[in-house]
Amino acid sequence: MNTFDHYLQSVGEIGFVDDATESLAYVSGLPGITPNELVLFETGEFGQATYLMEDKAEILVFSKYPIDVSTRAVRTQTQLQIPVGKEYLGQIIDPFGNPVDKIRPFTKPTETRNIDTRAPGISDRVKINKVFETGVSLADMLIPLGKGQRELIIGDRKTGKTNFLLQTVRNQAKKGVVCIYAAVGKKKHDVKVAEDYFKSNNVMENIIIMAAFVESPASMIYVSPYAAMTLAEYFRDQGQDVLLVLDDLNTHAKFYREISLLGKRFPGRNAYPPDIFYTHARLLERAGNFRIPSKGAHVENNPKMNENGVAITCLPVVETVQGDITGYIQTNIMSMTDGHIYFDVDLFAKGRRPAINPFISVTRVGRQTQSHLRRTINRELTSFMTLLERIENFAHFGAETSSTIKNTLATGDAITSFFDQTSEVILSEDLQTFLFTLIWFGVWRGKPTDSMKADMAKIMSYYEAHEDYRKQVAGMIEKADSLNALLTTIGQKHAELLKTAGVNQTPTQPTQNPQPIQIAKTDQKVSKGK
Amino acid sequence: MPAQQFSSILDQIQTTDDVERVVNSLESFLSSLYTTNGKTVPEKMDELLPSHIARELKSTMEKSAINPQQIEEVKAIVGAIKAQLMSLRTVSLTLAFDPPQKALDDIASWVKQHFGSDTVMEIAIHPHILGGAVVVANGRYVDKSLKKKLDILFTVKRQEIKEMISNSEHSVSQPVGNIR
Numbered sequence: 001m002n003t004f005d006h007y008l009q010s011v012g013e014i015g016f017v018d019d020a021t022e023s024l025a026y027v028s029g030l031p032g033i034t035p036n037e038l039v040l041f042e043t044g045e046f047g048q049a050t051y052l053m054e055d056k057a058e059i060l061v062f063s064k065y066p067i068d069v070s071t072r073a074v075r076t077q078t079q080l081q082i083p084v085g086k087e088y089l090g091q092i093i094d095p096f097g098n099p100v101d102k103i104r105p106f107t108k109p110t111e112t113r114n115i116d117t118r119a120p121g122i123s124d125r126v127k128i129n130k131v132f133e134t135g136v137s138l139a140d141m142l143i144p145l146g147k148g149q150r151e152l153i154i155g156d157r158k159t160g161k162t163n164f165l166l167q168t169v170r171n172q173a174k175k176g177v178v179c180i181y182a183a184v185g186k187k188k189h190d191v192k193v194a195e196d197y198f199k200s201n202n203v204m205e206n207i208i209i210m211a212a213f214v215e216s217p218a219s220m221i222y223v224s225p226y227a228a229m230t231l232a233e234y235f236r237d238q239g240q241d242v243l244l245v246l247d248d249l250n251t252h253a254k255f256y257r258e259i260s261l262l263g264k265r266f267p268g269r270n271a272y273p274p275d276i277f278y279t280h281a282r283l284l285e286r287a288g289n290f291r292i293p294s295k296g297a298h299v300e301n302n303p304k305m306n307e308n309g310v311a312i313t314c315l316p317v318v319e320t321v322q323g324d325i326t327g328y329i330q331t332n333i334m335s336m337t338d339g340h341i342y343f344d345v346d347l348f349a350k351g352r353r354p355a356i357n358p359f360i361s362v363t364r365v366g367r368q369t370q371s372h373l374r375r376t377i378n379r380e381l382t383s384f385m386t387l388l389e390r391i392e393n394f395a396h397f398g399a400e401t402s403s404t405i406k407n408t409l410a411t412g413d414a415i416t417s418f419f420d421q422t423s424e425v426i427l428s429e430d431l432q433t434f435l436f437t438l439i440w441f442g443v444w445r446g447k448p449t450d451s452m453k454a455d456m457a458k459i460m461s462y463y464e465a466h467e468d469y470r471k472q473v474a475g476m477i478e479k480a481d482s483l484n485a486l487l488t489t490i491g492q493k494h495a496e497l498l499k500t501a502g503v504n505q506t507p508t509q510p511t512q513n514p515q516p517i518q519i520a521k522t523d524q525k526v527s528k529g530k
Numbered sequence: 531m532p533a534q535q536f537s538s539i540l541d542q543i544q545t546t547d548d549v550e551r552v553v554n555s556l557e558s559f560l561s562s563l564y565t566t567n568g569k570t571v572p573e574k575m576d577e578l579l580p581s582h583i584a585r586e587l588k589s590t591m592e593k594s595a596i597n598p599q600q601i602e603e604v605k606a607i608v609g610a611i612k613a614q615l616m617s618l619r620t621v622s623l624t625l626a627f628d629p630p631q632k633a634l635d636d637i638a639s640w641v642k643q644h645f646g647s648d649t650v651m652e653i654a655i656h657p658h659i660l661g662g663a664v665v666v667a668n669g670r671y672v673d674k675s676l677k678k679k680l681d682i683l684f685t686v687k688r689q690e691i692k693e694m695i696s697n698s699e700h701s702v703s704q705p706v707g708n709i710r
Contacts, residue, residue, distance in 0.1 A: 009678075014671040029669030 085109025126309030135171030148289025155343025
């Protein structure tokens with residue numbers, strides 16, 4: 001940005017601050033000012049014109065302290081822009097692209113982009129067709145996501161949402177996806193924890209943390225998600241898939257409400273401004289799977305790029321209070337996203353990690369990206385989990401249960417134990433499929449879950465360390481065109497695979513025909529397939 | 531009271547200092563209307579208002595057939611004049627020197643001609659502009675100062691000026707014997 005005198009001489013217009021509150025200033029003069037134009041004050045602060053009245057303009061000031069009355073202001077004839085570039089990878093920056101700390105060596109990028117842009121239309125979009133792996137088996141198997149999907153992460157405070165997000169970001173960063181974590185109104189300590197997590201897992205070089213701390217001006221917190229999205233769009237235009245986490249939009253809505261009420265906008269429901277839906281919708285619509293411009297070296301090197309598209313996957317976060325997902329902001333964001341992952345406080349209290357409730361969670365477009373095998377597993381697992389829940393409710397009464405129900409409960413325990421995953425563990429899709437199929441086959445039937453977990457840990461560590469083992473498992477999964485085919489293969493090879501991974505197993509007698517459990521209708525008993 | 535009836539008063543007002551002075555005197559006059567010190571309203575006008583304002587006000591009251599003893603009517607007309615004065619638009623002028631009265635009159639008539647008769651000047655003196663004026667009116671900023679012109683000149687003709695200076699230094703440093 002140039003100096004105050006430069007704009008005064010070049011534009012030839014001047015304004016004077018007549019009134020000022022925190023975050024807002026009312027400037028008279030500046031006859032040619034346009035909406036959203038950047039205004040520079042003689043003290044060095046700057047702001048954005050948000051509302052134009054007959055004799056003055058309301059300026060959203062990006063300063064912690066109110067501007068003094070009679071301060072002069074000039075137009076810059078530009079919109080609010082941020083620098084964008086690869087230089088930001090590995091950095092923690094504020095919404096205007098300035099590094100938060102001065103420790104890391106840093107060169108500011110030269111290219112700038114407008115923060116507020118229009119979302120691309122339908123003709124610029126491509127169907128979501130690539131799998132998005134979170135690395136968390138419960139999410140990937142029951143609530144699959146696709147690249148370009150907008151999936152809301154919703155739940156009470158302290159239910160593990162941020163841990164889940166950090167795992168997801170780490171998994172995607174390891175695969176080379178550019179990850180942008182936007183901390184909106186967070187404490188510095190929380191951002192530091194995230195940074196330490198990424199550094200300890202050696203993925204920081206693919207991650208940008210954009211932080212608007214809770215003590216920042218409300219105006220800066222308001223623009224931070226838009227700035228993060230602008231940065232995501234830059235990397236998308238370079239041909240790179242991007243993951244954008246917005247943590248969290250409740251805080252964003254609260255600060256926007258504060259600004260609107262100070263600006264004397266008529267309050268709507270819950271005192272939020274009437275345009276709160278538009279505020280979030282125009283942000284989230286900028287995510288998706290896009291057809292990138294036909295020119296550019298990245299397209300020439302990879303002609304399939306326009307067929308598969310380049311994705312900005314967005315994971316906005318919203319907090320609930322006492323599990324109430326019917327709140328205003330919560331329902332707004334749920335209606336503009338492609339599904340939600342619900343973190344249940346009751347499951348968290350029971351010790352489930354992650355505390356995702358698969359029955360309340362929804363994914364609208366993730367299943368279309370899955371292979372036939374994964375879709376079959378998803379269907380089987382969903383039916384099984386539904387049945388399991390009903391049986392568990394029934395078993396609470398303490399009535400005597402048949403052996404079938406006992407087997408179902410035991411399998412349910414094994415599956416639940418498999419889904420329990422700490423924040424340090426990340427499972428690839430193939431590994432998830434392999435471990436699940438072992439459980440479904442019955443490798444650990446009749447054994448305690450601790451023993452199963454120990455065996456799984458051995459398999460996981462062997463899998464991570466040996467490429468040939470990974471290839472063997474991947475080949476086995478690729479050849480299977482159905483779950484039954486995979487179960488047959490597992491039946492033939494499981495002993496050898498487990499022995500290779502260092503798991504001591506008594507050979508399991510396979511069932512006569514390794515069919516999956518057939519899920520009966522509600523009023524019928526469950527029976528094994530013949 | 532229509533505004534054009536006050537034009538004879540408004541024409542006397544040139545600067546924001548004039549406005550402030552007249553408004554203060556009108557307020558003193560208004561507060562004196564309810565004090566009994568044995569003076570009539572015209573006498574109070576002569577005492578508390580500037581002479582030209584008092585003269586014009588009496589003339590305006592005569593034309594409007596307002597009885598000076600009717601305090602409410604006097605109050606209304608004075609209030610209207612005060613409101614008119616407060617609504618005058620301001621043109622800010624930054625000059626390098628304090629202008630004499632003749633120059634001030636010329637500038638004031640130029641301002642009223644170009645910006646309307648309902649404008650007054652706010653004059654600030656800043657010697658650093660060297661000459662000319664910086665004008666701010668209706669949100670527009672025009673810098674016609676000598677300093678700006680010199681800055682532009684020095685920027686455009688930087689190289690020529692540098693050569694001129696170095697040539698003059700060279701001619702000064704010639705030995706005395708060569709100058710006849």
